[in-house]
Amino acid sequence: MPASPKTPSTVTDVACPFCGLVCDDLVVDVASDTITVRANGCRLATTGFGATTVGEPRIAGRPATLAAATAEAARLLSSARQPLIGGLSTDVDGARAAARLADRTGAVLDHMNAAAAFRNVLTMQDSGWITTTLSEIRNRADLLVVVGGDIVSRFPRFFERCIVNQDTLFSEGRQCEVIFLGAAAPAGVTLPGPPATISCEVARLGEAFGALRAQIAGRTLTATDAAGAPMSVWQQLATRMKAAKYGVIAWAVPDLDFPHAELTVQALCEMVKELNRTTRFAGLPLGGSEGDLTVESVFLWQTGFGSRTSFGQGQPDHDAHQFATAQLLGRGETDLLFWIASFNAARTPPTTTVPTVVLGRPGMIFEREPAVFIPVGTPGVDHAGHLFRTDRVVALPLGQLRASSLPSVASVLTAVEAALQER
């Protein structure tokens, strides 16, 4: 554990856990328990590293020791008939401990970002995709198409790190055309050249991807428009995409928040497959925030199934709809919510009358005081850990930046499991 000096000490090459890019080049100053981002930060890093650091466990709103809160959590868990371990924003070790606990108690596992994540998962499970990773884009992409919304608010340094770099492995200087689909380029973002924008309805993008795919395959369409934009615009885009040497289309599933958005993601991915008949083109599904891809990865490798898996029958039972947190709470099919949120105090549990145990970042403000609240450390701030990046390839080691009395999610869950054993 590093000593937390009174005078600031500077730490370099810090990995930042506050979005799925997990940038590992930050420079921060640490003084006592205050962390200030000095270089290579962003809005999310500044907020994340600067958040409240103190808090103590509570049982029914009253201060309690960690041991008492853990024991109470174990008591609630042992008497629950169908517990739900939700939230699940944690690191690799937290996910390992949660999976073990779920197996032991017959709980359901469901990450807070799963509703959006399944728009990708269902596509991948039904027809697959062709994807790429950040360093490939940084060096190879000569065309980037950005789908919908504002990926910069979720992944602030994406363009800085992948598009506006000076040199690539294959060229001095950088040329990458950027086209925004559905919404204009966000203000204040530096791009290599003036970005183009195609105005269209994001919720109808599935039509556009279908039309693009047909045009890429050389078919003639009778329709005059798609997704609210004239067909000539899509024909132009199809031609431009086919001409790319290494094109990339990036999207972030939270931006595709409309019914059956997985079909839009699928249309996009099938279009990318079509492009690869003659050139190279890849998708970039952006994710990884709140540890979602980390936790999914751990669950998958241990059991074969990700979020929305129940262990109630003594074996994994996976159903993307039946075991969704909102469904289980809404239908009264769970009688205990274990909510885990170690990166962001704003990610509070959903409103429910079901008894709730929260392992949360200090500073959480609740609409309804949980039965048990245990403040936990943040991986990469209060304790070491590991987090997977958006591409689910790179697992970065997170360091401990300050001395902290806050326990990790893994240690609390392990203690709960041990307490169950003694009961």
Next chain:
Amino acid sequence: MLLRLTGGRVYDPAHGVDGVVRDLFVRDGRMTAPPAADERIDREYDLSGRIVMAGAIDMHTHIGGGKMNIARQMLPEDHRSDLVRRTDLTRSSCGHAAPGTLATGYRYAEMGYTACFEPAVLPVNARQAHMEMGDTPMVDKGGYAMLGSDDFLLRLMAAGEDQKLINDYVAWTLNATRCIGIKVVNPGGISAFKFNQRMLDLDEKHQYYGVTPRDILRVLSRAVHELGVPHPLHVHSSNLGLPGNFESTLGTIRASEGLPIHLTHIQFHSYGTEGDRKFSSAAAQIAEAINSTPNASCDVGQILFGQTVTASGDAMAQYRNSGLASPKKFVIMDIECDAGCGVLPFKYRDKNFVNALQWAIGLEIFLLARDPWRVFLTTDHPNGAPFTTYPHLIRLLMDRSFRNDRLAQLNVDAQALTTLGSIEREYTLNEIAILTRAAPAKLLGIEDIGHLAPGAIADITVYRDNADREVMFTSPEYVFKDGEVIVRDGKVVKVIWGRYHTVQPEYDRGIEQRLRDHYERYQTIRADHLRISAEEMHAFGHGADVLTHPCR
């Protein structure tokens, strides 16, 4: 703790012991010489009539890393056919084609395996591979780091840099990724595919770098040799799956210019172009080449019929084959200027001409390759078949009439194009013990596994003799790991977590600054963050020891 294993028929080919009835002794987890007559034996196991071998070693099995997790995510329907229930001792998981790490460990041990090696560890993904292997109980594990389509190496080669610098890079990679060997997959081809090249033959130039697969094989096999890494360069050759690829496979065998070379899943690289369908067996030519090239070894990558999933670093070949996926879905990925991967579910059908011939080609290679020390028993799990089919494969090798009965059920056109039915050879138990124990340990350079002499780690598998070798090898009576019984009658009775095997060759640290600069300028992660610490490994592996084996 002193154990006596009495009266078993022992197969320990590393020491020329071929079915000799003898007592074995274990002291504190290791094999030991017979103790003095007055020493107290703590526990005795009567193994009369039993067959005793060292714990088996799978030297090429995809058990951990990103592409297997993609496969797991893609195949919920396959998992549902083989859900694994929790017990008081073991956790729930899933089995079959893309099993969870927990079931992988349980089932390997239940089949008598005590060590598994993941052959395709992408350096940027090495941490995940070790996390997954760490969560694989029961067995020892290790990985081969993949090089050969990474832009750092290709740039060094294109710039004509000295072999010494390449050696430093290879050694740095082994140290940073905590692996035990170096693998090359479709040399240069994964990179060429990113430049839209769809093929890269052995002597064809990469369009950007101007180097050929043969150049890459030469510098990497030389690096591995000069660094003294015991495991030879582990090669997945060019042109996987293509009719006529046996020519480039023969070229690959020669490409190391006399240095040790291991050709993996060689069945997928032994195809000719004869016959009406322009697809034929070249197993005879390939086996002859292996027989006459003492520096070469191979594992077969046998296919067996049924549903599985193919997961490979060879994005170029996997994209080429993507139309064959069953069910119809595939994932192709370009990865971090380092490598790539492709995942396709696949169903091998016995009435399909190509699949039936693939089956026969694999068996022909097993049976025509003469030296069992240079042929290894693999299905390239899960690419040819899940590892749980090994007992069936062993029976095919040991039982000619069983093999020929099976052959008679296959696609008739394929039957007409294989010599398999006329091959009389049946593997002996001693040879099976070589293929699955003694030879892999030797090829990996691990001195204390794969045999039963005093000093060896007491990983021991005890089978009930049974003329049906499939039954015999499916369910050992005992599996000992480090001298403890971990499996009894084919079921886990104690959960342990195994250890990691690595090598850490010496190198000139000057390469590190060069890598830092390269990563800072071009990549999106710091070079130093690729390096996995011993403490991390220890934590991934539930307290696993991380063993470093000597380089020569």
